[in-house]
Amino acid sequence: MxxxxxxxxxxxxxxxxxxxxxxxxAKVIDRRDSTSTLSRAVGITSRSLELLSHSGVAEKLIEEGVAVRSACIYLGNRLALELPLHSGRIYFPTILGLPQDRTEAIMANRLKGWGVEVGYQIELQGLREEPNGVVALFSEGTEERFDLIIGADGVRSTVRKAAGIAYPGFDLEDRWSIADVDTEGWPPREKFTLVKASSGIVAVAVPIGEDRHRLVASCDNAIGAFPMGLKVRKIYREGTFKISVRQAESYSKGRICLAGDAAHCHSPVGGRGMNLGIADAAELAKRVVDGSLAGYSEFRHREDKKVMDITERGRKMISGKSLKARLEFRALLALANSLPALKRKLGQFAVEF
Ligand SMILES: Cc1cc2nc3c(=O)[nH]c(=O)nc-3n(C[C@H](O)[C@H](O)[C@H](O)COP(=O)(O)OP(=O)(O)OC[C@H]3O[C@@H](n4cnc5c(N)ncnc54)[C@H](O)[C@@H]3O)c2cc1C
Structure with a gap:
């Protein structure tokens, strides 16, 4: 095939x-010049590691990444709850922090071992369905026929558009920001930090290396969003982004399949974006080989929807600015603090969902 x-x-x-x-x-193409240098997703779940263990990628990721041991939740300057991030029921007991560009580099390197290299600077411009295949039209003016095309080409997917698959959902008003920084003293390494400021703004720090953190905040300035102040030694990257919550109405049409952001996007709360893409891709590859492609769309659409719904509930609970939302969040933290079993369960859920 x-x-x-x-x-x-x-x-x-x-x-x-x-x-x-x-x-x-497979033939793999990307319109970029070379491998990415952008550290977008920084959290790799146990499920992803398990899926990537079969190709030998997981052990390399674990060697380089930071195992995140707990989640510290602050209300303003006050540490309100520390959740142990741990599950004994899964492949890797916690979330692994590693910048996306490193994850991609490790994957691409392993792929080379099988003689497959990404063809950079090749853009797909369109598709033409024919009775015996689907023809890809490339930027160089060339075309080639395939039995199957996998659209893993991100939120603005050319494949999805060419196939005429709708991407319904909504775009949120708020602008969020990120920064990758080296800090001194705080936040701690091996801990995930979430701060809810009295203004309602949420700021998050995820460890991604020695003294290096990914900061994310629900405002324009991720570095300034921490009420306790941060000692920043070096800024690697800063930027703002908007959140869309969308899911393709179908993940396949004829000889075309979608996976990853081409099929869904949602808020970074929970850090599941890249991980869902890895799960889609692993499922799709298995079905391509065992001939069960017909069930792919329905299965992954349902699985992704479950996680997207949890992510949306989490986003609303964490970043809700109304008095009701803030009181509910405080009440949950207080309850978890007084009930060790609930605290354990919440930490386990955060790792497993
Ligand atoms: C600021 C930010 C922070 C994020 N943080 C997290 C996080 O903490 N955790 C998490 O899990 N996720 C996070 N995400 C989401 C995560 O980065 C994405 O879910 C993930 O990159 C999706 O992977 P993908 O391979 O599906 O798509 P992409 O990574 O977007 O890759 C698509 C590729 O397709 C190529 N391409 C596009 N069109 C064409 C074409 N016509 N022809 C050829 N090539 C094409 C692009 O060049 C690109 O390399 C974040 C995203 C952003 C923007």
């Missing part, structure tokens, strides 16, 4: 790895 994967992000690379280890070498 001749397969084209459009997009060399974490989803496309996972699909290529999972096909390659089963003996199917």
């Amino acid at each position: 001749k397969v084209l994967i459009v997009g060399g992000g974490p989803t496309g690379l996972t699909a290529a790895l999972e096909l390659a280890r089963r003996g199917l070498h």
